[in-house]
Amino acid sequence: MRFYAERPARASLQLLADLLAVGWVVACVLVARAAHGLILRLQEPARAIAGAGDSIRGAFDDAARTASEVPFVGDDLARALATGTGAGDSLATAGQEQVEAVAAVALGTGVAVVLLGALPVLAVWLPLRLRYARLARSAVTARAVDTDLLALRAIARRPVRRLLEVSPDPAAAWRRDDRGVVRDLAALELRSLGLRASRTPPD
Structure with a gap:
């Protein structure tokens, strides 16, 4: 296919349009990556919550194991401390769910920025360039015959x-x-x- 004209003025305009289209797409991708990274920063508090939950669970697990060795009341103490273990599990789970939710939002935002920003330009520019390439190729073939x-x-x-x-x-x-x-x-x-x-x- 012939993607560029033979006349310098027309070829220069085509090259400029191509550079602008490619530059716009690259800019959209860069903005999408920046938005993705910015939103991912919101995971830090959630990671802290999940880490705190793990720490609480571990502390209560250790306490429960130690309490179970106490004569006569050890089992009761271990069961009471198991409540704290459950609370730690719930906190860790909530933190992890929030981490995953933020990751999903970050990915969706990045994809949306690329689609909304770059897709309209590609939908107009790419068909026009391909149409020109087909027409120019057939014209050059006919010119030779x-x-x-x-x-x-x-x-x-x-x-x-x-x-x-x-x-x-x-x-x-x-x-x-x-x-x-x-x-x-x-x-x-x-x-x-x-x-x-x-x-x-x-x-």
Whole structure:
């Protein structure tokens, strides 16, 4: 495929548009990464809560094991201390759930920034570039073979005002094989794509 025009002015505009589109997408990705990292910082308090819960659970577990060795009342003390162990478990679980929730929000925010920021640009820019590449490739192929098809494409695709600048009746001139008009119509189609006219005029 031919992604860039042969004429420097058109090629420069295409290159500038490509750089702007790619730059915008990169900027969206960078913003998404920054937002993701910023939101992930909210995990720190949750991690502290989860760590505190683990510490409480461990402390009450040790206390319960020690209390169970006390004669006569050891089992009762161990059961009483098990309540603290459960509280530590609940605190650790709540902290871990909050960590996971923050991670999910961070990921969702990053994806949303990329989709909302970059997707509209890609949805407009990419189809236009691919369409140009297909049209330019077919035009270059036709230029190497014959100008009749290019002239017909110009009649079908170019504005009437531009066609009338070539000939008062371009369709009739094409039908009667007026080579001068056919050559000018082909050149008009090629110029519209930023391509150079054929160097060897048709017979």
